[in-house]
Amino acid sequence: MTDQIKINVNGSEISSKPDQLIIEACEDSGIHIPRFCWHKRMDPVGMCRMCLVEVETPRGKALVPSCTTKVSEDLVVDTESDVVKKAQEGVLEFLLINHPLDCPVCDKAGECPLQDQTMAYGPGESRFVEDKRHFEKPIPISEIILLDRERCILCARCTRFSDEISGDPLIEFIQRGNKTQVNTFPDEPFRSYFSGNTVQICPVGALTSSSYRFKARPWDLKKVSSTSNCSSVGDSVELNVSQNKMLRILGEDNEFTNQGWLSDKGRYNFEYLHSDKRIETPILVKNSNKELTINETMELISNQILTSENPNISFIVGHNSTNEEYYALNKFAENLNKVENENKVSTTNFYLSDDYLYNGFFNDDYSLGEIKDLDSADTIILWAQDIKDNLPTLYLRIKQAVRNGKKLLIFGHTNTAIKELSEEYYGENIVTNNFEFNVDLSDIPNLSKYIDGKDVLAIVGKASPLQNVNPIFQLVKHLDQNSNLKILNCFSKGNTLGALQNLDIVKGLNEFVTEFDSSKKNIVFTVGSNPVNNSIYSHKIKEALIDSDFVVSLDLFKNETTELSDIILPTTTFGEKEGTFTNLEMRTLMQNKILPTPGSALNEWEYWLILSNKMNLLESYGTEAELNSMLCKDYIDNGNIPSFDNLNKPSNLDGILNSKTINIEVKNVDSTNLEILFVHRLYGDSSSQINSPSISMLGSERFIEMNSATYFGSYMLNSDVVTLIQENNSIQVNVNINENLPDNLLVIPINRRGFQDLNPEKKVELEVAKSREQLSVT
Amino acid sequence: MSWEKALIDKAKEIIDMYPQKRSALGPLLYLAQEKDGYISNDSIVEISNLIGITEVQVKSVASFYSMYKEEQTGKYLLSVCKSISCEINDSRSVIDSVKNFTGLENYETDTEKVFTFEEVECIGACGGAPAVQVNYETVEGLTPEKSLQMCEWLKEERPEIIVAEELQEKFGGVKSFDWAIKDNTGSSYSVPGFQNIGTAKEKS
Ligand code: SF4
Ligand code: FES
Ligand code: FES
Numbered sequence: 006m007t008d009q010i011k012i013n014v015n016g017s018e019i020s021s022k023p024d025q026l027i028i029e030a031c032e033d034s035g036i037h038i039p040r041f042c043w044h045k046r047m048d049p050v051g052m053c054r055m056c057l058v059e060v061e062t063p064r065g066k067a068l069v070p071s072c073t074t075k076v077s078e079d080l081v082v083d084t085e086s087d088v089v090k091k092a093q094e095g096v097l098e099f100l101l102i103n104h105p106l107d108c109p110v111c112d113k114a115g116e117c118p119l120q121d122q123t124m125a126y127g128p129g130e131s132r133f134v135e136d137k138r139h140f141e142k143p144i145p146i147s148e149i150i151l152l153d154r155e156r157c158i159l160c161a162r163c164t165r166f167s168d169e170i171s172g173d174p175l176i177e178f179i180q181r182g183n184k185t186q187v188n189t190f191p192d193e194p195f196r197s198y199f200s201g202n203t204v205q206i207c208p209v210g211a212l213t214s215s216s217y218r219f220k221a222r223p224w225d226l227k228k229v230s231s232t233s234n235c236s237s238v239g240d241s242v243e244l245n246v247s248q249n250k251m252l253r254i255l256g257e258d259n260e261f262t263n264q265g266w267l268s269d270k271g272r273y274n275f276e277y278l279h280s281d282k283r284i285e286t287p288i289l290v291k292n293s294n295k296e297l298t299i300n301e302t303m304e305l306i307s308n309q310i311l312t313s314e315n316p317n318i319s320f321i322v323g324h325n326s327t328n329e330e331y332y333a334l335n336k337f338a339e340n341l342n343k344v345e346n347e348n349k350v351s352t353t354n355f356y357l358s359d360d361y362l363y364n365g366f367f368n369d370d371y372s373l374g375e376i377k378d379l380d381s382a383d384t385i386i387l388w389a390q391d392i393k394d395n396l397p398t399l400y401l402r403i404k405q406a407v408r409n410g411k412k413l414l415i416f417g418h419t420n421t422a423i424k425e426l427s428e429e430y431y432g433e434n435i436v437t438n439n440f441e442f443n444v445d446l447s448d449i450p451n452l453s454k455y456i457d458g459k460d461v462l463a464i465v466g467k468a469s470p471l472q473n474v475n476p477i478f479q480l481v482k483h484l485d486q487n488s489n490l491k492i493l494n495c496f497s498k499g500n501t502l503g504a505l506q507n508l509d510i511v512k513g514l515n516e517f518v519t520e521f522d523s524s525k526k527n528i529v530f531t532v533g534s535n536p537v538n539n540s541i542y543s544h545k546i547k548e549a550l551i552d553s554d555f556v557v558s559l560d561l562f563k564n565e566t567t568e569l570s571d572i573i574l575p576t577t578t579f580g581e582k583e584g585t586f587t588n589l590e591m592r593t594l595m596q597n598k599i600l601p602t603p604g605s606a607l608n609e610w611e612y613w614l615i616l617s618n619k620m621n622l623l624e625s626y627g628t629e630a631e632l633n634s635m636l637c638k639d640y641i642d643n644g645n646i647p648s649f650d651n652l653n654k655p656s657n658l659d660g661i662l663n664s665k666t667i668n669i670e671v672k673n674v675d676s677t678n679l680e681i682l683f684v685h686r687l688y689g690d691s692s693s694q695i696n697s698p699s700i701s702m703l704g705s706e707r708f709i710e711m712n713s714a715t716y717f718g719s720y721m722l723n724s725d726v727v728t729l730i731q732e733n734n735s736i737q738v739n740v741n742i743n744e745n746l747p748d749n750l751l752v753i754p755i756n757r758r759g760f761q762d763l764n765p766e767k768k769v770e771l772e773v774a775k776s777r778e779q780l781s782v783t
Numbered sequence: 784m785s786w787e788k789a790l791i792d793k794a795k796e797i798i799d800m801y802p803q804k805r806s807a808l809g810p811l812l813y814l815a816q817e818k819d820g821y822i823s824n825d826s827i828v829e830i831s832n833l834i835g836i837t838e839v840q841v842k843s844v845a846s847f848y849s850m851y852k853e854e855q856t857g858k859y860l861l862s863v864c865k866s867i868s869c870e871i872n873d874s875r876s877v878i879d880s881v882k883n884f885t886g887l888e889n890y891e892t893d894t895e896k897v898f899t900f901e902e903v904e905c906i907g908a909c910g911g912a913p914a915v916q917v918n919y920e921t922v923e924g925l926t927p928e929k930s931l932q933m934c935e936w937l938k939e940e941r942p943e944i945i946v947a948e949e950l951q952e953k954f955g956g957v958k959s960f961d962w963a964i965k966d967n968t969g970s971s972y973s974v975p976g977f978q979n980i981g982t983a984k985e986k987s
Contacts, residue, residue, distance in 0.1 A: 174836075177843035190838035191824060 012080040027071035027082055028056050038084055039093065039122045041100075041208045042160035043072035046264055047169055052161050053100070055122065057092040059083040068092055093126040101131060103138045103183075104209070105155045113210030115223035119158060138183055146176065146188070147195040149215050149273060149699055150204060154186040157211035163187060163203035170266065171199035172404055172422070187211070198397050198687055201272040202265075205255055216273050216699035221247045230257060230658070232586045232594040234325050234499040234579050235271030236396045238262050238376070239588030239660070242271070244580055246599050251275045251580055259659050261377055261592060268397030269700065270687050275580070277696035278600065283561055284575040285604020291571050299605060299615070302572055307619040309528060309555045310341065315351040316526040316554070319517060321546075322508070323358050323534035324499035326609055327584025327596060329632040331500075331507035333610035334532065339509075340622040351525070355508045356517040358534035359501060360470035360541055360683070360755070361390060363513075365494045366481065367667045374462045374491030375590045375662065379406040382491070383459040386484060388416035388477060389466040392423055394687040395497035396589075399464075412455050416480065417468045418682075424745050428455070433747035439679050440472045446483045453487065461488040466495030470541045470683050470755075471676045471765050494589060497685075502587040506665040507636060513671040518545040527553040532609060533576065535692065537565035541683055543761040559609055562692035575606035582608050583629050585647055593647030594660040639665050681765040682752045689756030707759055708739040710752035730770040734762050786829045790814060794833055797980055804834040808844055810980040812851050817974040817982055820896075821852040849903075850919075852973060856899040857892045859937050859945070860973035861885070862916040865902040868909035877913045878902060880927040884934045897938060899973070910959030919975040920947040924956025944984045945969045 009020040012027075014036055021030035026049065028038050041053040051073040058071045061081040068088065083089060101123065108114040140154035159178070164187060168174040175195045179188045189195050204212045226245040233240040233254070241259035245252050254272050258265035277283075287302040289295040297305075310316065318341060320334060338353040366373070379385060379402050393400040404426055407413050412428040417436050424430050429451055435443055447453070455461075463484055465477055484490045496502060505511055512520075514536055521527070529550060536546045543565075550556050550569040558570040567573045583598040602608075607615075610632060617624045626632045630649055637646045640663045645651065647661040688694065688704030695701045709729070713722070725740040729751075736759055746752060751769060753760050763769065786794070794814060798807040811833065815826035822845045824838075831838045845851045863878050887893060887900040908914035911923025915930060917937065925933075933954040946969030951958065968983040970976035976983035 174840055177837075177839040179839075179843055179846045181847045181849075188839070190827070190842050193838050 010076065010078045012076050012078075012082060014082045015085055021076045023076070025076050027058060027060075027069075027074050027076055027080075030076050031071065031082070031084065036084060038071050039126055040072060041118060041122075041158060042162060044162055044165075044206060046258075046266075047162070047165050049073045050161055050165065052159060054096045055093065055100075055126075057089060057096070059086050059089055090126070094128040097123050097127040098131065098133075100158050101127075102133050103155070104158065105137065107156070111156065111210035112213050112218055113156075113207075117210060118208040140186060143213065145194075145215075147197075147200055148702060149269065150195055150200050151213050151215060151218065152187060153211050153213070154188070155211075156209045157187055158209055159185055159187075160208055162206045162208065163212060166199075166203050166206060167195075167197060169408070170401060170405070171197055171202070172425075173197045173199075176203075198268050198270070198393060199266065199401070201267065201269045202256065214273070214699070216276065217253045220252045221245075226252065227599060229597045229599040230595070231580065231597045231599075232588075232660075233267065233271045234586070235268060235274065236398065237324075237496055237498055237501050237589040238396055238398045239586050239592065239594050240267055240271055240398050241594065241659070242267065244597070244599050246580075249601055251278050251600060261375070261590075261659050262588065262594075263398040264402070266398055266401050268687065269703075270397070270694075273700045274693055274697050276698055277561070277693040278578070278580060278603075280562075280696035282563070282696055283603055284563065284573055285606055286575060287605070288573040289571070290567065290573060297572075299607065302574065303612075303615050303619050306555075306557055306572065307616055310350070310616075311344070311346065311620060312348060313526040313528060313554060314348050316348075316528045317351055317522065318353045318528045318530070319356060319521075320354070320530045320532055321356045321358050321514070321517060321534050321536050322504055322532045324501045324504065325533045325578055326500060326504070327582060327629075328500070328503040328507050328587060328593070328636060329584040329629050330582075330609040331504050332636040333613045333626070333632055335508050336624065337613035337617055337622075340617055340624070341620075344620065344622065354512060354517075354520070355504075355510065356512050356514055357501065357504055358514060358531075358536045358540065359496070359498055360514060361467040361497065361685075362501075362511070362669065363467050363474045363671050363673070364669045365496070365667075366465070366492045367494070367669070371481065371485060371490065371492050373591070373664075374493045375592075376402055376493070378460075378462045378491055378493070379403060379411065380409065381460065382406075382411060382462040384455045384461045384488070385411055385413045386416070386456075386461060386463040386465070386480075387413065387423070387427075388468065388480065389464055389495035390468055390497055391421060391684055391686075392464070392495075393421070395685055396495070397687060399589075403464075414452070414455055418745065418747050418750070421743055421745055430745075432745070436476070438682075438747055438750050439676065440468065440476055442476055442479070446480065456484055456488040459488050461490050462493060463490060464493045464495050466497070468682075469679070471674050471679060473675050474673055496589055500586045502589060502591055503585070505667045505669060506587055506591070510668045510670055512669075514540050514542045514546060515674065516671065518542050518549055519672075521549040521552075523549070523552040528555045529553045529557070531556070531558045531560070531566050531570070533559060533561075533578075535560070535564045535566045537569065538758060538761065539689070539691070539756050540761075541755060541765060559612065560692075562696065564692050574612055575604060576612075577602050577606055577608050581606075583649075585633065585649075585652065587647075588660070590662065591664045592660040592662045593652065595649070595652045641665060676766055678766055680749075680751065680768050681763060682750055683755040683760075683765060684752055685756045686754040689754065690758050691756065704757060706739060707736070707757055708741050708754070710741045710743040710746060711750070712744050712746045712748065713742045725773055728772040729763070730772060731763055731767055736760065736763075785825055786818070790818065791829070791833070793981060794830075798834060800979075805836050807834055808836070808841065810977070812841075812845055813974050813977070813980060813982055816851060817972050820855040820857075820972055850975075855892065855896065856973040857896045858941070858972070859897060860899045860901070860916075860918050861934070862901050862903045862906065862919070864904070864906050864908070864912070864914050864916075866905035866909075868905070869913040872912040874913035876927040877915065877925050877930050880931045881915070881934060884931055897941075898934070908959050911955075911957050917950060918945045918970045918973055920945045920950060920969050922947065922950040922955045923958050925954065926956065929954040929956070944971050944986045946986045949986070 019034040040056040049072045051070045056071045057068045059066045143151040143153040146152045204214045225247045233242045240263035241257040243255045256265045256267040286296045341350045407426045414429045415427045416431045418432045556570040557572045558567045559574045559576045580600045587593045637648045640646045723742045729736045797810050811830045827841045885898045892899040908923050914923045971984045974982045
């Protein structure tokens with residue numbers, strides 16, 4: 006396998022892997038061959054001919070496209086001969102025949118491969134005097150993407166992406182010859198979770214995004230690499246900023262994680278950073294929203310802690326803090342416990358605001374896998390939340406693995422798009438609506454064929470908040486006994502693993518509501534989380550917060566939770582702070598700062614530090630870097646610890662795998678009769694999304710999902726409007742039919758507002774709106 | 784308009800002839816073409832559901848090939864060959880007489896939807912040039928006069944089924960080959976008469 010072969014390029018010998026394409030082999034040796042259509046993450050098509058090189062054949066020298074020709078032993082290649090240059094000039098002259106050359110008004114100008122390569126390899130002058138082909142200038146092909154067909158050079162990158170990579174081919178070449186154009190089908194817009202990638206890979210300015218159009222020139226952009234909070238894959242990104250405003254996020258090719266791709270949420274969910282609704286000064290909510298100075302607020306809070314009688318202090322944390330911030334919070338809590346006065350703090354607890362949190366597989370009984378194991382495993386087992394919605398770039402990796410022949414077996418019934426990729430789908434016949442097995446594990450059809458003695462990667466997590474997780478443990482045990490098993494713990498949100506690694510013991514929201522004791526003094530901190538919305542426990546959390554003595558919220562926006570707080574502290578987020586992020590395979594990656602801190606906001610850790618100082622709890626850090634070196638001491642293997650220094654080394658830009666002890670204490674829920682399955686869809690109505698105008702409308706619709714015929718006998722049609730009635734609640738929603746769902750189960754996106762009050766264990770009555778045409782709900 | 788059950792059944796029969804559903808795309812487009820005289824968007828939606836590819840992928844193929852029409856053709860599609868063999872046997876005057884009679888330019892359809900006229904590349908009847916197709920049924924050895932007569936006949940008689948041999952007998956001249964097998968099947972709209980997908984129609 007590792008055998009290298011020798012080829013000769015431009016007179017010097019280089020070595021290459023057998024089976025490599027000439028263009029790749031040259032690239033690996035630092036020889037650049039111009040190209041438009043070839044993209045290393047997609048199949049070659051040889052559309053554009055820009056990559057022509059001369060090779061020696063038994064019949065003399067010949068021009069071949071280097072992106073479709075493989076190397077062979079002693080192949081002689083010339084990438085710079087006069088013939089090659091002539092060919093490149095010719096190709097460019099042809100490509101420019103119909104190109105409008107409207108670079109002065111084109112977003113791509115300045116970073117346009119067509120522009121750059123015309124400069125470098127083009128003929129300099131055009132001989133074309135006839136009329137160019139004309140199309141209507143940009144047409145919207147979705148809510149967020151525009152297409153200018155005149156600029157298109159028909160490289161098929163976008164169409165191949167949508168077919169091969171994302172698997173929703175909603176754009177294609179239409180017509181033939183001179184009329185060929187990329188387009189969508191009428192009334193079937195390019196609604197893909199991944200459409201933004203086509204804008205990034207289009208080698209001209211044909212595809213543009215509504216969010217970046219006419220916003221900046223590439224040479225004015227300041228750029229920094231970072232890691233996206235969008236999901237716990239930790240997609241590598243490049244942040245583009247001009248005049249202190251984030252204008253664009255691009256995917257960076259990280260071999261281990263996103264391989265260059267991003268979901269549209271990861272790409273476009275940033276405009277909220279500059280929303281005028283951002284909180285920029287501390288607010289005393291209970292005093293008609295009076296604005297305070299940081300100092301005043303810190304006094305208030307530390308006094309509260311010191312004077313409350315043996316308070317229980319709870320921290321409800323979100324998933325957008327950096328490891329350093331979680332670590333600082335943990336130290337703060339540790340120190341609070343050490344305060345010796347008559348009002349000694351009685352307990353401090355961390356609760357992660359994620360309904361899907363469960364104990365997972367972190368002990369030494371099982372070996373943990375990596376994302377890249379998808380490419381080497383024989384079988385992939387999936388029992389988790391909807392991957393496409395919650396870990397979109399992991400979905401792409403799974404799709405790619407299946408394309409390469411890996412067998413995907415899916416358990417449970419929340420999976421939609423991914424079902425089409427599966428070899429076996431163990432839905433309602435195997436797993437009940439309550440997530441229990443109907444059959445003995447050894448009787449599951451074909452399971453043993455795919456696992457016995459094989460390399461298996463199991464991606465497991467809770468598929469729904471109220472899932473009894475014992476069957477998952479049962480399944481994993483069964484897999485472990487019969488295969489070479491590796492496990493990828495499927496926690497989907499942002500820096501969840503960072504929280505788990507750096508907070509001593511983490512519990513869930515259910516624990517918060519059950520442990521909450523209103524007879525005690527309660528001080529609650531919500532840290533970048535909005536638990537009064539988006540959780541199946543929201544209702545009870547709201548009551549608990551109302552019953553609490555003092556609530557402090559660290560957040561970016563006002564929301565349902567901050568309404569109940571005493572004090573809101575403005576914080577920073579993605580792009581405004583430096584720190585580390587740990588993804589679901591426990592790979593630690595760098596998050597870099599490129600934006601100034603808005604108003605008088607502070608990083609979370611700075612608040613913990615100031616509070617400690619106010620309370621005379623001595624802390625020995627003063628910067629992120631110091632925090633980082635402190636937290637690095639706890640990593641299990643000190644060999645390659647994810648310190649800032651290490652992570653900034655060029656060899657570590659893809660992140661460092663390392664682990665820490667993790668303690669999750671979440672009690673199993675045992676629901677006996679699930680009528681509603683709560684799921685998270687990619688788009689919701691979180692504060693960040695509704696304050697990002699480009700994508701705000703994508704999560705605004707309220708809908709439920711069910712299969713067509715059957716919710717207790719009611720027959721439904723797509724986009725029917727129904728009223729859900731449960732006790733005193735009634736909610737009007739649209740129906741989306743999803744035939745992959747089992748009978749008698751309603752699927753409801755909990756990350757859209759309006760559903761918090763439904764009880765998942767009680768039956769919901771459905772009333773179809775009288776006239777189906779009349780109503781539409783938005 | 785969506786497809787009737789009978790048409791869907793026929794489509795399913797065709798799909799079953801292929802190892803992969805999507806391979807049936809070509810023939811299914813002909814069914815759509817036969818139904819409406821063009822490939823309507825509604826038909827595209829039906830086909831996409833039947834073979835499990837997206838609408839735009841169907842559209843991509845349908846718009847690539849010129850025998851799949853994007854606009855409704857008349858009852859009779861007149862395809863007059865303009866390629867080399869016919870050209871040197873004076874296809875120009877055949878073209879002119881057809882154009883004169885119908886009053887149509889290339890790719891046009893008259894308002895009554897009787898004729899659609901198109902000039903096409905070689906239709907494989909060079910031996911009997913100049914040649915014309917009516918609903919893809921070929922007539923060879925035409926003259927300007929004969930082609931005029933043919934158009935008049937079509938307009939007056941309005942035959943439901945066009946059969947090559949009948950046209951040849953009535954209006955044709957020299958033929959490329961004589962297959963010596965009587966074939967009285969033809970086509971009924973702007974779709975070639977294929978036995979295996981049922982677009983071939985028998986004339987009694
Ligand atoms: S729109 Fe861009 S990516 Fe798509 S084919 Fe045209 S040039 Fe290529
Ligand atoms: S890059 Fe090789 S043909 Fe386009
Ligand atoms: S040139 Fe007319 S049939 Fe061949």
